[in-house]
Amino acid sequence: MTVRGALMRVLLQEDVNFLLTNRLPRRFATNLVGRFSRIEQPLVSKASIRVWRIFSDLDLSDAATTRFRSMHDCFTRRLKPGARTIDARPEILASPCDAIVGAIGRVLGDEVHQIKGMPYSLAELLGDAADAVPFTGGTFITLRLTAAMYHHFHAPADLTVERVRYLSGDCWNVNPIALRRVERLFCRNERAVVNCRMHDGGAPFLLVAVAAILVAGIRLTFLDTDRLLREGGDRTVPLSADMAKGEEMGWFEHGSTIVMFLPEGFAPADGISEGSPIRQGEALARRL
Template identity: 55%
Template sequence: MTVKALIASFTQQEDLNFLLTNRIPRAALTRFMGWFSKVENPLVRDFSIALWKLFSDLDLSEARKTHFKSLHDCFTRELKPGLRRAAADPAIIASPSDAIIGAHGRIEDGQLFQVKGAPYSLLDLLGDSALVDQHRNGSFVTLRLTSSMYHRFHAPYDAHIERVTLIHGDVWNVNPIALKRVERLFCKNERAVLRAKLPAGEALTLVPVAAILVASLRLHFLDITLNAQSRGPVDFSCNAHVKKGDELGWFEHGSTIIVLAPGNFEFCDNVAEGTRIKCGEPLLRKPAI
C-alpha cells in the first residue's frame, strides 16, 4: 500500500478525522495558515506543496503558470486560458466553482439541509428576513470545494450584485464527517452573503462559507479581502454588474458555496449528490414556457 493510500485510510476513520480537523485551536490555526501560506521562501514553498500533494489529489496541470511564489500563490492559482467556460445557454445557471455537489433541493418552510436529516434555517444562515422571503420557494445547492481544487469562483449568471454581508463566526471543517456531527454548521461558520438580482429581477444569492484553514475571501468587485480580522461595516453596498463566467474572487483554501436560486429554475440532469462539477458547467435550468 502506498503512503498516500495509508494516509487516506487513516483519515477516513470518522472519529479520528473529526478529532484531527475540529478538536484543535481552529481559529488560531486558521490565522497561522493565513500567515504561513504567504511565506515566499523556496524551501517552505516546495515542502508545503509536496506535503499538500501527499495528502490530496492536487493536480497542477491546468494551472496557468508552473512556478509559484508561495503556497498561497498556488492555492489561488489561475487556470490556462479557455478552461472553465460558462455554459452559454441563457436558460442555464452555471456552477460558480469546481466542487463536489452536496445537499440540494427545494427550500421548504424556510429550511435547507446540510446532510440528510440535518436541517438548518435559512434565516439563521442569512440573518435577513427580507432576503429569506425572496428565497422562500426557491432552490438550494451546496457546493464543497476540496483543498486541491481550483479555488476561484465565478458569476453563475448575468447579474447585478447589490450588497455583500460579512457574518463573523467559527471555522469548523465543512467535510461530510463534520456536517453529520455539528448541527447548523453553516450557520455557525464565518460566511459572506452575496446578494444579486438576475436580469428578470429574481434573487440569486451566493453564500461562501469559510472553514478551518480558510484564511480569507477575496472579492474583486469590492476590491477587498474579508476574514476574521475584518472590522468596520459588516454590510458593503455595491453596484456591480457581472456577466456569467466573470471571476468574482477566490478562497484561500477549500470551502463551500451555498447557491440560493429562484424557484422557477430546475436542477440539471448532471446534478447529483456526491458527484463532481466544474466551474461553468450547468447547475440549474429555466424551463421553456
C-alpha cells in the same frame, strides 16, 4: 499499500478526521496556517506543496503556472486561458466554481439542510428573516470546494450584485464528516451573503460563501481584495456591480463551500446530483 494510501486510510476514519480537523483551536490553527502558507522561501514552498499533494488529489495541469512563490500562491492559483468552458445558454446558470455537489433540495418554509437529517434555518444563515422570504419554495444547491481544487468563483449568469452582507463566525471544517456531526454548521461559520439579480428576467438569487478551517479567507473582486473580507467586521454593503457570466467574483484562500439559493421557477440542471463533481462554467441550474 503505499505510504500515501496508508496515511489516507487513517485520516479518512471519521473519528480521527473530525478530531484532527475540528477538535483543536480552530481560529489559532487557521491564522497559523495562513501565515505559514505565505512564506516565500523556495525550499519551504516546495516542501509544503509536496506534502499537500500527498494528502490530496492536487492537479496543476490546468494552472496558468506551476512555479509558485508560496503555498498560498498555489492555493489561489489562476487557470490557463480557456481551461474552463462557460455554458452560454441564457436559461442556464453555470456553476460558479469547481466543486463536489453537496445537499440539494427545496427550501421548505425556512428550512434547508446541510446533509440529510441536519437542517438549518435559512434566516439564520442569511442574518435576516426578510431576506429568506423570496426563496421560500425555491431551490438550494450546495457546492463544496476541496482543498486541492481551483479556489476562485465566478458569476453564474449575467447579473448585478446588489448587496453583500458579511457575518463573522467560526471556522469549522465543512467536509461531510463535520456536516454529519455539527448542527447548523454553515450558520456558525464565517460567511458572505451575496445578493444578486439576473439581467435576463430580473430574478433574484443568492450565493453564500462559507469559509472553513485553515486559511478561511474570502476576497470579493467587486470590493477590496487587498484585505480579507473579515478584516472589516460584520457589515452590509449596498452595491450595484454588473458582472458578465463567467466573470470572476472572488476567491477563497483555501477549500470551502458555496450555497446557491434560487426562487421558484428554477431547478437543478440535468445530471446534477449529490456527490457528483462539477467544474466552473458547467450547467448547474436551469430556468423552468
